[in-house]
Amino acid sequence: VCSSDLQPVNDEYSLIDITNTFVADYSNPDSLKAYIDCLYPISSRLEREIEDNQIALKQVQSMKQYMYYFWAKRDAQNPEQKWLVYKAQVAKVNDAYTTHNKKGYETDRGRVFLQYGPPNSIEPDIMNDSSFPYEIWHYFTVGKETNRKFVFYSRDRSSNNYVLLHSDVTGEVYNYDWQKQLHSKTFSSGNIDETG
Numbered sequence: 001v002c003s004s005d006l007q008p009v010n011d012e013y014s015l016i017d018i019t020n021t022f023v024a025d026y027s028n029p030d031s032l033k034a035y036i037d038c039l040y041p042i043s044s045r046l047e048r049e050i051e052d053n054q055i056a057l058k059q060v061q062s063m064k065q066y067m068y069y070f071w072a073k074r075d076a077q078n079p080e081q082k083w084l085v086y087k088a089q090v091a092k093v094n095d096a097y098t099t100h101n102k103k104g105y106e107t108d109r110g111r112v113f114l115q116y117g118p119p120n121s122i123e124p125d126i127m128n129d130s131s132f133p134y135e136i137w138h139y140f141t142v143g144k145e146t147n148r149k150f151v152f153y154s155r156d157r158s159s160n161n162y163v164l165l166h167s168d169v170t171g172e173v174y175n176y177d178w179q180k181q182l183h184s185k186t187f188s189s190g191n192i193d194e195t196g
Contacts, residue, residue, distance in 0.1 A: 013069030014062065022080035023064040032063040038090045038105045039070060041114040089114055099161040108164040109135070112150055116142050116169075119150070131183045133157055134165070142169050151178055 018024055026032055036051050043051060047070065054063050071079035093113050094104035104110040113119075119137035134153040142148045148169045152162035166178035175181065 013065045016065045016069055016072075018064050018068050021068050022083065023068045026064055026067070027060060029058050029060050029063070032060060032067065033058065035067060035087075036063060038087075038103075041105055041111040042086070043070075086114075097160060097162075099159055102161065107161060109137075109152055109162055112137065112164070133162070134182055135162060139169075145169060151182070153182055 026035075033055050036054050039051060040048055050066065054066050057063075067083075068079060071083045075082040090105050092104075093107075093110035097104035097107045097110045097113075099107060105114060116139060120140045121138045123136040123138070125131075125133045125135060132153045132155055134151060137150040137152070139148045139150075140146065149167065150164060150169070150172070151166040153165045154160075154162045164173050165181060166175040167173055
C-alpha cells in the first residue's frame with residue numbers, strides 16, 4: 001500500500017487549530033512518529049488504527065493535530081502536562097525494559113507498566129535451574145479488580161525480553177497452565193504427569 005492511498009481512519013482531529021499549543025513547535029516527523037508510536041500501550045483499538053495510519057502517512061501537520069487531540073481528550077484543561085507525565089513514564093520503561101530489538105514501551109512489561117501504572121510489588125526471579133527467569137507483578141487494584149498479578153518470563157537469561165505468560169486481569173492473557181510452562185525447562189516431554 002502506497003502512503004498516498006492511505007486515508008485517515010477518523011479525522012475528527014483534522015480541524016483542530018493547534019496554534020499556540022504544546023505541539024505547535026513539533027516539526028521533526030521522526031520525533032512525531034516516535035511520540036505517536038509510544039501512545040499504543042494506552043490507546044483504544046480505534047486510536048491504534050489512527051496511530052498506525054498517522055505513522056504511515058507521515059504528514060507533520062496531521063500528526064501534530066492527532067497528538068493534541070489525543071491528550072486533550074484525556075485532559076482538556078492541561079493536555080501538555082498529561083503528555084509530559086506520560087513521556088516521563090515512557091522514558092522510565094525505555095530505561096528499564098528496552099531489549100536489543102524493542103524499545104521498552106514495545107515490550108510486555110513496558111506496556112503493562114504504562115497501561116496500569118507501576119506494580120505495588122515485584123516478586124523477582126530467584127535464580128534457579130528449575131525454571132525460566134521470571135517476574136511476578138502484584139497490583140492491589142486494577143480498575144475495579146483487586147489483588148491481581150502479571151507473570152512475565154524469559155526463555156533465556158541473556159536478554160531483557162520478558163513476555164507476559166499469565167495474568168488474572170480481565171482482558172489480559174489468562175493461562176491456567178502458567179506454572180507448568182514456567183518450569184517446563186525441567187520437563188523432557190509435554191506429559192503433565194512427568195516429573196522433573
